[in-house]
Each structure stands twice: as structure tokens, then as C-alpha cells.
Amino acid sequence: xxxxxxxxxxxxxxxxxxxxxxxxxxxxxxxxxxxxxxxxxxxxxxxxxxxxxxxxxxxxxxxxxxxxxxxxxxxxxxxxxxxxxxxxxxxxxxxxxxxxxxxxxxxxxxxxxxxxxxxxxxxxxxxxxxxxxxxxxxxxxxxxxxxxxxxxxxxxxxxxxxxxxxxxxxxxxxxxxxxxxxxxxxxxxxxxxxxxxxxxxxxxxxxxxxxxxxxxxxxxxxx
Numbered sequence: 725x726x727x728x729x730x731x732x733x734x735x736x737x738x739x740x741x742x743x744x745x746x747x748x749x750x751x752x753x754x755x756x757x758x759x760x761x762x763x764x765x766x767x768x769x770x771x772x773x774x775x776x777x778x779x780x781x782x783x784x785x786x787x788x789x790x791x792x793x794x795x796x797x798x799x800x801x802x803x804x805x806x807x808x809x810x811x812x813x814x815x816x817x818x819x820x821x822x823x824x825x826x827x828x829x830x831x832x833x834x835x836x837x838x839x840x841x842x843x844x845x846x847x848x849x850x851x852x853x854x855x856x857x858x859x860x861x862x863x864x865x866x867x868x869x870x871x872x873x874x875x876x877x878x879x880x881x882x883x884x885x886x887x888x889x890x891x892x893x894x895x896x897x898x899x900x901x902x903x904x905x906x907x908x909x910x911x912x913x914x915x916x917x918x919x920x921x922x923x924x925x926x927x928x929x930x931x932x933x934x935x936x937x938x939x940x941x942x943x944x945x946x947x
Contacts, residue, residue, distance in 0.1 A: 732757035732877060732908040733778060738787035740773050740932075747773040748784070749932035755910075757792075757876075760903045762919045763912045765929035771912040772808070772881055774929070778910065779805040779879050791877065801829070804875035808882045810866040814855030818865050819848050822872055829873040840868040845894050859886040867895060871902070878902065878909045884918055892918055 733755040740748040748770050755761055763771045776782035777789060780796030780803070791799040812821050822837035838848040844864040854865060867883055878899070884892040892915070900922050903909050911919065916926065928936040 731755065732759075732792060734788075734790040735774075735778075736788045736790075738774075738777060738784045738789060740770075740777060740782055741785045746932055748777065751787070751932070751934055753927075753934055753937075755908065757908050758903065758906045759924040760899065760909045760919070760922060761911070761925055761927055762916060762923040763910060763927045763929060764914075764916050769929040770932040771929050773932075775805075775879050775881050775910060775912050778877075779803055781805070799877075801873065802876040804870040804873065804878045806866050806870040806878075806880040806883055808885065810854075810862045812854045812862060812865060812869065815853050817851050818846060818854060818857075818868070819850075821854060821865065822869060825869055825872055831873075836872065840872045841865070843871070843898055844868045845891070860888055860891050863887050864891060864895065867898075876906075876908060878907055880909070880911045882912055882914070884913060884915050896922055 731754045735751050735753045738748050738751045739746060751774060763774065765771050773782055777784055778796060780800055789796055792802065796803070813824070816824070818841055819837055822840060823834070826832060826837055841848040844867050846861060846864055846868070854862060857865065863883060863885065864887070867880070870878060870880065883895060887895065896918055899909055899911070913919065924939065926938045927934055
């Protein structure tokens with residue numbers, strides 16, 4: 725396994741099977757730190773399974789994943805994960821949700837919760853339960869939850885789903901700022917155009933394998 729410190733994540737021959745179905749089929753790749761990786765592909769290509777494996781939520785059937793030299797489980801505090809479902813508590817307000825998750829990370833600083841909510845262009849004083857939010861508001865609050873503990877690596881599954889164009893562009897702007905601050909970002913999306921000029925590379929998956937990796941400069945040259 726590579727010991728090059730520039731590689732935030734090293735994936736070595738990862739296979740993930742669900743019964744007889746192989747969602748990942750021998751994925752091997754190295755991903756540099758401080759870069760923005762967009763993961764593309766058709767439904768069933770293995771994108772979400774790869775993201776969940778990186779997050780430590782889907783243990784590989786075979787193979788290894790190293791995140792800054794550690795297993796995903798050991799690196800969990802360095803990971804921020806946003807699933808396709810919001811993973812928020814509907815009966816609680818946005819601030820109440822973030823206070824709860826802050827407690828799980830061992831801090832109780834309201835200012836950090838408020839800053840996370842403002843960063844996704846929501847109002848921390850909004851007392852309405854999250855269950856009454858629009859889908860776009862829920863997605864933005866879910867992103868606030870994922871970045872609350874200032875992770876080194878962000879793993880986002882379809883963050884722009886059902887989000888209006890303006891809000892999606894604001895989210896992309898926040899992710900760009902985080903990448904410029906040294907975060908390593910992975911985004912699974914069907915909306916690749918939103919990340920043109922922002923993502924450092926576009927990773928194409930098909931049938932549980934990475935079939936192409938296109939750097940930003942290459943993609944821009946193909947347009």
C-alpha cells in the first residue's frame with residue numbers, strides 16, 4: 725500500500741458483495757489530499773457503495789481502504805458523511821439537531837452549530853421542526869451536519885438532489901471554499917455540470933469498477 729503522504733485515501737482491490745451481487749469489483753485507486761473528486765455513473769454503478777465503504781459504513785468483503793494511513797473506522801472523526809437521506813430528526817429544529825450531533829462529537833459550542841447553519845445559508849434561529857423544511861432546506865441542513873465537526877474528508881451522496889439551482893450553486897461555492905482550505909471532497913452526483921470548473925477530477929464508475937478518471941483540465945479541453 726502506498727505510503728505517499730499526498731494520498732488522502734488509498735483503495736486496494738476492494739470488493740463488496742451483497743449475497744451473489746458484487747456492488748464493487750476489485751476497485752483500486754489513490755486519491756490525493758486537498759482535492760475535489762466528483763463520482764459519476766449510472767444507477768447501480770457502485771458509486772454509493774464506494775462512498776459508504778470510504779465512510780466505514782460498508783465493510784469490504786475483500787480488500788483494504790486506508791485514510792491518512794488508518795482504517796475508515798479509526799479515521800471516523802476525520803470524516804464527514806452526507807447520505808442521500810438527510811439523517812436528521814424531523815421533530816427537532818435545525819439548531820436542536822446540530823446540538824445533538826455536536827454532543828456526539830464531544831463539544832457543546834452553540835457558535836459552531838450556528839456557523840455551520842449559516843454557512844449553508846439557513847437561519848439558526850428558525851424554530852420550525854426539520855420535518856417541516858422543504859427538501860432543499862433539508863439537504864442544506866444535512867450538509868451543515870456533515871461539516872459541523874470540521875472533518876478533513878467530506879463524503880457527500882447526491883447533495884444537490886431536489887435543491888433549486890441557486891441553492892445548489894451556493895452549496896458548490898461552500899464546497900469550493902472548503903477544498904481551497906485543504907479539505908478532501910468526494911461528491912456522488914448525477915448533476916456533473918454543477919461541478920464543471922470546480923471539481924479537480926471526474927471519476928466514472930460502471931458495474932462496480934472505476935472505468936475512467938478525467939482531470940479538470942482534460943474535461944475542459946473536451947468541452
